[in-house]
Amino acid sequence: MDPPSVQRRPSPSGVVRVPGATLGYRIEGSGLPTLVLGSSVYYPRTFAADLRAKLRMAFVDQRHFAQNADAAAGDPLETYLTDIEALRAAIGFERMALIGHSHHGNLALEYAKRYPQRVTHLVLIGATPVGVADTLAAGVAYWAAHASADRRAALQRNWARLTPAALGRMSAAAGFVAGYVADGPKYWYDPAYDASGLWQDVPIATQALPGFRALFVDYVMRWNPGELRAPVLVVAGRHDYVVPPTLWDAARPTLPPHTYHLFERSGHTPQLEESACFDRLLGTWLRTGSG
Template sequence: MTTTNLSLPETGSLRAGPFDLGYRIEGSGTPLLVVGSAVYYPRTFSDRLRQRIKLHFIDHCGFAPAHAAYTLDDIGFDVVLGDIERMRRHLGLDRFAILGHSGHGYMALEYAKRHPQNVSHVIMVGTGPSHSADHMALADSRWGEMATPERKAIFDHAMAAFGADIAARPEERFKSLLIRLGAKSWHLPAFDAAPLWRDVTVNNPVFDHLWREVFRDIDIRDGLHRLAMPVLLALGQCDYLVAPAETWDAYRRNFPDLTVRMFERSGHTPQLEESDLFDETLLAFLAR
């Protein structure tokens, strides 16, 4: 599950408030904007995809170096969505597909609601309907019922070390948590995700606010009537981080055009875990 770059990428940064948002452009073909980290996410997509897709990886403020102190007003959801639009203009993108993985799926979907004239397709990968208490409780129940004893033992061993991670590197708490949650995140429960996170900047207050508050309370049904473009939802069978796939059933009728694809040998990141099948699925979806 590794990738290498086919050619030298185009990289740069954009000043947005107190943050320097990085970007990285790789590949050729259909433009696809990937919201999240311009350092982490290029490591999760295949070289094959880069032969057909021009991938524009962009930071949001959760992954961007800060050149000044910031407050909650600088990291709100509206600010993040505004930064995506600012980056779109900076990169000269007129019409493109947008992809968000995990909580970034909400960013991709909400951006498309606000700027439907710019977006041809929306792809949400490893995203639950919300991070509400009810949805997270269902994720926990599924873990308790479906995870093997081996997977649970690996999880317990990893989480026992999380306290030491925080003590040693408190500024990387969010990153350390995601690495330690590997047994809930990957089809292979002992997979070490640490190399994927190497040199990735993480601003804990941004994730605390967005993941624990905004995405807890979000109702993705708001504004879905404005979507004319198709939406692809890619889920992993072994993803225990988000609500179970069946929780999406209550939302399907609100989407004008929704395709749901389950990846049987993936956890939270099917674009890396089943890259061949993911690429095939994505390319077919974008060709619609």
């Protein structure tokens, strides 16, 4: 496999204007070109600084986490893939590792299927292999079976503080963040973790969120190994009650060869929750194609 390359070095941060949106990017580090989908503000906070010594990481917005963004027009998937390709071209990565977290992982896979010549490695963190209804049902069942009394109490306390009246006084974007933070016991190994700092100054285009979510209503993860030759790393957390690891127990036998790693002391975001272990895993896998 040929190494990825960068044609040129743009400004460390900037924006790319696409139809209906202004998408930000932020480039940090040196080494293997790596595109991280989702947000140029949120996601740099979730990856350890040490990774920047090995990876040239370009964090890019998707339009639901961007300034001045409209909902995707026409086919939402086509719009999102076109957005990513415009960002890649502006940044100047010819070939790169591609990382996506949560539903951005699903988006990363779809981009890699459309543009396999651009992707040398594909990393899916906390991504779901199935559609929205099946993911929600699996999360409810996993919570019922495995959530501790302390975790349940923490969730109850959070939502007791976040009353409907309080939510009603917030903007749609602020309410989105407040609900995510209140649901922290479902997302994080530490049920007391306060994720509000991760969301500080993150633009949220709530008008674009429904179109993004619609991409995954009937989603089924699949890829053709004859077309997508990049190795695939799937990362999950034992204490992820939103995209529980039980989904992967069922899905993995149906998928082409890939590397799977379950972090025992993580929830939905292992790259932050067990950063040292995650960095070692990623470094080994990028070198060898296996964990």
